[in-house]
Amino acid sequence: MSYREGAKKFYDLFGAKDDAPFYIELAHVYGDKALELGVGTARLAIQLAREGVETWGIDNSPHMLRAAERNVAEEPPEVRGLLHLEQADVRDFQLDETFGLVYFPSFSFDHILDRGEQLEALKAIKGHVAPGGVYAFELAHVPELTAEGGWFVQRKPLDESRLVVRTGYHSTDVERRIISVSLWYDVVEEGRIVERYYDGSDVYVHSVEGVRSLLDEAGFETLEWYGDLRKGVFTEESEMMVVLARPA
Ligand SMILES: C[S@@+](CC[C@H](N)C(=O)[O-])C[C@H]1O[C@@H](n2cnc3c(N)ncnc32)[C@H](O)[C@@H]1O
Structure with a gap:
């Protein structure tokens, strides 16, 4: 995978x-x-x-x-x-x-x-x-597209012992009206990262x-x-x- x-x-x-x-x-x-x-x-x-x-x-x-x-x-x-x-x-x-x-x-x-x-x-x-x-x-x-970018962190339980922490970064190209988003998914078990995946995309x-x-x-x-x-x-x-x- x-x-x-x-x-x-x-x-x-x-x-x-x-x-x-x-x-x-x-x-x-x-x-x-x-x-x-x-x-x-x-x-x-x-x-x-x-x-x-x-x-x-x-x-x-x-x-x-x-x-x-x-x-x-x-x-x-x-x-x-x-x-x-x-x-x-x-x-x-x-x-x-x-x-x-x-x-x-x-x-x-x-x-x-x-x-x-x-x-x-x-x-x-x-x-x-x-x-x-x-x-x-x-x-x-x-309503108003601005050049602001930023980080965000979200977490969800995956099962009884594991948690998925999603860290994202987004940036905006105002002229082209495109927002680029990068996402990292960390699977955390007993406080340690056991898997890490990346996904990213641009949206209009x-x-x-x-x-x-x-x-x-x-x-x-x-x-x-x-x-x-x-x-x-x-x-x-x-x-x-x-x-x-x-x-x-
Ligand atoms: C945000 S997801 C939505 C998935 C699903 N419709 C839902 O609501 O749970 C967007 C989906 O669009 C697909 N997609 C993006 N560009 C596409 C294209 N040009 N042709 C067909 N599928 C596309 C992606 O692979 C992805 O599965």
Whole structure:
């Protein structure tokens, strides 16, 4: 296992969030057939399948897909039978299927850094939305991007005897709207580090105007623009933008 692949083991430990009800409700409204972009460990896709939604997931990381397959294998046959995972890149993919709901959760669209590639992705996504269907996604909303960088430390129990300490450093390139994040995961047992992994990535920080212009150029019309996953009103102070769009 590589230094970087190992970090994926802890992805869900620190990534817990209550986004399933929002996407499950949407999936039911739009025909119980959904495609998750950047499916990761299948954390969320499994929750949709448990509610009877036929759920497909694509990811370009073989490490993530391996973790997803391990998680799917633990589900009962009726849930497994509703899940389809494929290795594919959102910027250029073609499944011979369309979906009532295509969703890109967990701010993952921000992994695509280049505007041209963001547009390519949106065009590929548009081709997978079934007639009458929707594309839903969340992004971080940062009202004012500043050049501040900094360290943070988080810890979570792994089991009865071990703890995972995650140390992170982030820095911001304001002009390019890119935040670089480095993460070190230390597994600590009886006060000693017994394993250490690294993971790091760059993310693009979208502005409201930027997202509107991308959707417009890719041929989407916006249906809803919420400030959180409970369908709260979007304001300047909102920490996220949650958008529902459909092919225009
Ligand atoms: C923040 S994780 C979210 C995982 C999962 N959707 C969840 O909510 O738990 C982002 C995922 O997007 C995947 N990803 C990033 N860029 C991608 C791309 N261009 N095509 C497909 N998947 C991508 C990563 O490999 C990772 O698994």
